[in-house]
Each structure stands twice: as structure tokens, then as C-alpha cells.
Amino acid sequence: MSIKNTLTIWFGKFMVKALHLLGRDAGNAPGLILWEMNKDCLKAFKVDCPIIAVTGTNGKTSVTNYLNHIFESTGKKIITNKQGNNLDTGITSLLLQNCDMKGRVKADYLVLEIDESHVPVIFSKMKLETLVLLNFFRDQLDRNGEVETLILKVKKFLETFEGNVVLNADDPNVSRLGLANPKNKNIFYFSVEKYAGATEKPYEVGEGKFCPRCGEELKYDYYQYSHVGKFRCPKCGFGDVKPYVTAKNVKLDVPSIEFEGEEYKISHNSIYYVYNLSAVYAAASLYNFDKKVLHETFEKFEVNNGRLEKFNVDGSSLLVNLAKNPVGANMTLRVMNEHKGEKELLFVLNDNLADGHDVSWIWDINFSVFNDVTRVVTSGTRAYDIAIRIKCSGYDPDKIVVKPELDDAMAEFFKNKGDKYAIANYTAIQPTRAAIKRYKAKVKEGRENG
Ligand SMILES: [Zn+2]
Known part of the structure; x- marks a missing residue:
């Protein structure tokens, strides 16, 4: 050498x-x-x-x-x-x-x-x-x-x-x-x-x-x-x-x-x-x-780590998937739409350096099909951008809740029980997983104390 x-x-x-x-x-x-x-x-x-x-x-x-x-x-x-x-x-x-x-x-x-x-x-x-x-x-x-x-x-x-x-x-x-x-x-x-x-x-x-x-x-x-x-x-x-x-x-x-x-x-x-x-x-x-x-x-075998990761949270089933581009987001939406029955969606969008500051890619996501999606919660540094994007696809704006802070978003998202899906982009995925775990712990603690 x-x-x-x-x-x-x-x-x-x-x-x-x-x-x-x-x-x-x-x-x-x-x-x-x-x-x-x-x-x-x-x-x-x-x-x-x-x-x-x-x-x-x-x-x-x-x-x-x-x-x-x-x-x-x-x-x-x-x-x-x-x-x-x-x-x-x-x-x-x-x-x-x-x-x-x-x-x-x-x-x-x-x-x-x-x-x-x-x-x-x-x-x-x-x-x-x-x-x-x-x-x-x-x-x-x-x-x-x-x-x-x-x-x-x-x-x-x-x-x-x-x-x-x-x-x-x-x-x-x-x-x-x-x-x-x-x-x-x-x-x-x-x-x-x-x-x-x-x-x-x-x-x-x-x-x-x-x-x-x-x-x-x-x-x-x-x-x-x-x-x-x-x-x-x-x-x-x-x-x-x-x-x-x-x-x-x-x-x-x-x-x-x-x-x-x-x-x-x-x-x-x-x-x-x-x-x-x-x-x-x-x-x-x-x-x-x-x-x-x-x-x-x-x-x-499950990869977890935010790749089609399954969670059970306070009586709700949740599937979390990373999406850093339109195709990834469309895939999760497709899994969600193919699932029969009512469900709710959480979309966490950040625009940090590793995500690319330009979030215009969200306009290439196909939101036109939304089968029985009763509510959407948006979060992340660009929570408002993704909310506007979804509204422009024709989805009822009264059913969209914007909560930029992740912990607030979780409290809102899990207010109702049921089937849930979450999409998070690159720098959002790990914070989202962490916030889900924090919320789960809080629920557990609440139950033990009361
Ligand atoms: Zn040819």
C-alpha cells in the first residue's frame, strides 16, 4: 500500500x-x-x-x-x-x-x-x-x-x-x-x-x-x-x-x-x-x-424506516410511505384509493436542502381520484403549499386541516379513529415517524395515568 x-x-x-x-x-x-x-x-x-x-x-x-x-x-x-x-x-x-x-x-x-x-x-x-x-x-x-x-x-x-x-x-x-x-x-x-x-x-x-x-x-x-x-x-x-x-x-x-x-x-x-x-x-x-x-x-420481512411502514395508533391503522417525487406520492395514493372504505390522509411536505427548495413537483401528483377520503391533514414547512395543491384538484377545502407543526398535526390526524395513510417527503419522513411514536407514547401514558 x-x-x-x-x-x-x-x-x-x-x-x-x-x-x-x-x-x-x-x-x-x-x-x-x-x-x-x-x-x-x-x-x-x-x-x-x-x-x-x-x-x-x-x-x-x-x-x-x-x-x-x-x-x-x-x-x-x-x-x-x-x-x-x-x-x-x-x-x-x-x-x-x-x-x-x-x-x-x-x-x-x-x-x-x-x-x-x-x-x-x-x-x-x-x-x-x-x-x-x-x-x-x-x-x-x-x-x-x-x-x-x-x-x-x-x-x-x-x-x-x-x-x-x-x-x-x-x-x-x-x-x-x-x-x-x-x-x-x-x-x-x-x-x-x-x-x-x-x-x-x-x-x-x-x-x-x-x-x-x-x-x-x-x-x-x-x-x-x-x-x-x-x-x-x-x-x-x-x-x-x-x-x-x-x-x-x-x-x-x-x-x-x-x-x-x-x-x-x-x-x-x-x-x-x-x-x-x-x-x-x-x-x-x-x-x-x-x-x-x-x-x-x-x-x-419489513423494511420499516418509512417505506410502506405500518403502525397501529390508538385504534387506527396507519400506513406511512416516503415520497420524494410525484411517482412515489402517486403510488401511495393509489394504494390508498384501492383500499375500500373511508380513510384520512396526512401529507407532510418540507423544502429543506435535501428535498430541493423547489416544491413544484407536487403539481404533478395526481389528486383527481380521492376515493372516500374524508379528511386531509397537511404539515411540514410547506404545509400550506400542499393544502393549496389538494384544494386545486377539486377536493373540498373544508375537509383540509393545515397544521405546520408535526405534533399538532398528529393530535389532529388521530382525533378520529379509522384507516389512515401518511405521505412524507425526504427530510420529513424521519420527523414524521418520530412524531407518530411520540403521539403513541402520549396516548399510552394517558391511559396508564387515567
Ligand atoms: Zn425504435
Whole structure:
């Protein structure tokens, strides 16, 4: 190891140690400082085990957690960024916490969630074995720029990549990347058969309606959600791929799906979640996992952490989901609307740096369908913006309550018992979860005292 690399690792380890001694979580900081000092700092680590990375606009954290659970279930030692520190600096911090003084990282596998734009940077310095690509939607435009720029970045990386690439066949933005390197024989597509909620016309605003190969307008047989569905280019045939894995017989009322003729019970009734599981199944299949582990995982494992997280609060059932873009929000609304009976919605919207200060994306959320939604509570730094957005969709303004402070919002939201749904954007999700837990504790305390 060169002197520069040795010093990089020593200094990094020292920072992690110092932060721990101060009782602080290492977080992103050591990685950030290391990158300031040495742009090649990732090269100082010695990673000999296979690396599996998950990227895409929505679902990275969930899919990474699922894969981690599956790999760990078989007794393997995994290093993963479960909490989603998915930039180059976050990965550097993660490795610092898991390496010895020589920079050696000891594990059976690294299972990493990686931000789309950071895939090329990170894996030009570390050897990647498998890349899982979920979808590309408009997201946090302030930071990422247009989605096309992002796709081209990943495409450039894939042009010389020869490892496994697991791709969503039903998202043209992703599927096109299977053509990036004609020499790579390790391209594996996953797909989901038409489900009962699929539509002939797009339900939401989407991208990717033109053939990336010849520019012709793509013809869709159906849309599963957003621009994800069964498409084909009438001119050049783009879209004709043979999936490695197809989820069949999607029954969201059970809920269950079928892979290779076997039925799997699953724990959430959303098509968006079925796509995540199909990606997990495809990636796990490359590593020959016992089907028993997959059954157990699909039926019981919960990511929580604000990803389709279920709560029981004072006699009400609540489903909380993170949404940092219109597609994510639409997905939760769709799950809510498909649920029969009356329900209430909480929407928490912040505009902090990590969210992007521009909240105009809320105008691309489809609020036109609101089945039996009896009340909406809005909260967060932009509580009024989201309330106006919902009002403009034609929803009765008398049924909207604005409570910018989260604790006030919870007291209001749980005033009535029943079925409830909550959507929170990026920096709002953890405070929202914390406020729910505080409210639960308060109710419990009230009961014990009286
Ligand atoms: Zn074409």
C-alpha cells in the first residue's frame, strides 16, 4: 500500500474513532473530509468480496434491505448502508467503519444502495459484480438535473461494464441500458405481468414515451404505473426482451405473486412493491438462494424506516410511505384509493436542502381520484403549499386541516379513529415517524395515568 493510501486510511479511522469517543455516529462526515483530501480515497480500501449495488429513483432502500436480509439469513457477513448514505462520501464512511488499519474490508458481500449519479464515480474505483437498476423518474431536479442526463451517466458507465446488470424490462428508461454494452452477455431483465389495476392510458405524468433507439413514439399495451408497463417501438422493435424473471399472477387482494410457477405470499398490496420484489428475486437468483429464504423474506420481512411502514395508533391503522417525487406520492395514493372504505390522509411536505427548495413537483401528483377520503391533514414547512395543491384538484377545502407543526398535526390526524395513510417527503419522513411514536407514547401514558 502506498504511503498516501496508508495515511488516508489512518486518518479516516482516527476520525471515526474520535467521533465514537464523542458519542457520535460517524455518519457522512469522515467520508466527506477524506474526499476533500484525496479524490482517490476509495482506492485506498481493499475489498476482495463481491459487491452488489442497487440504484434507481425509487425503491433503492427497500431493495437493498431485502437483499441484505436474504444474504444475512444464510449466515453470510454483509456490509450494507441500510440507512441509505448512498453518495460517494457515505460509502467511504461505511468502508472506514468496517476496515482494518490496512484498509482491508472483511465481508462475504457488500450490498450497497447507490445514488444514480454516483454509480460511475464509485465503481470506477471499486470492482462491482452486480448492478440492479430499478427505474428512472423525475426526482429532486435541483440536485440531479434532468432525468435524461442521469440515464446517460449510468449508460456511459455500463458501456464498459462487463458484470451482471439486472434491469427493469418494463421501464423504457432502464430497459434501454441493456443495449449499452453489446459485448456484455450478463444482462438480466425482470418484468411483471399485467395486474388488475393496469390502465390503457397513463394515469400519471411520466417520462420515456419515445424510443431511445430511433425516436419513434412507443406503443403501450398497458401501463402498470407511471410510464412502467408493456411497451414496444413499432419501428425498430425496442422493448422485445426476454425476461430472466417474470412476476406472474399478481394478486394484490391476497396479496401474492408467482415466480417460476411458485406462489409467494407478500406483505404489501402495491404494484410498486411487486416491482421491487421482482428485482430482489432476479438478483437473488443470480446467487442461487434457497427458495425457502425467499418465501420467508417476501412474506414476513419489513423494511420499516418509512417505506410502506405500518403502525397501529390508538385504534387506527396507519400506513406511512416516503415520497420524494410525484411517482412515489402517486403510488401511495393509489394504494390508498384501492383500499375500500373511508380513510384520512396526512401529507407532510418540507423544502429543506435535501428535498430541493423547489416544491413544484407536487403539481404533478395526481389528486383527481380521492376515493372516500374524508379528511386531509397537511404539515411540514410547506404545509400550506400542499393544502393549496389538494384544494386545486377539486377536493373540498373544508375537509383540509393545515397544521405546520408535526405534533399538532398528529393530535389532529388521530382525533378520529379509522384507516389512515401518511405521505412524507425526504427530510420529513424521519420527523414524521418520530412524531407518530411520540403521539403513541402520549396516548399510552394517558391511559396508564387515567
Ligand atoms: Zn425504435
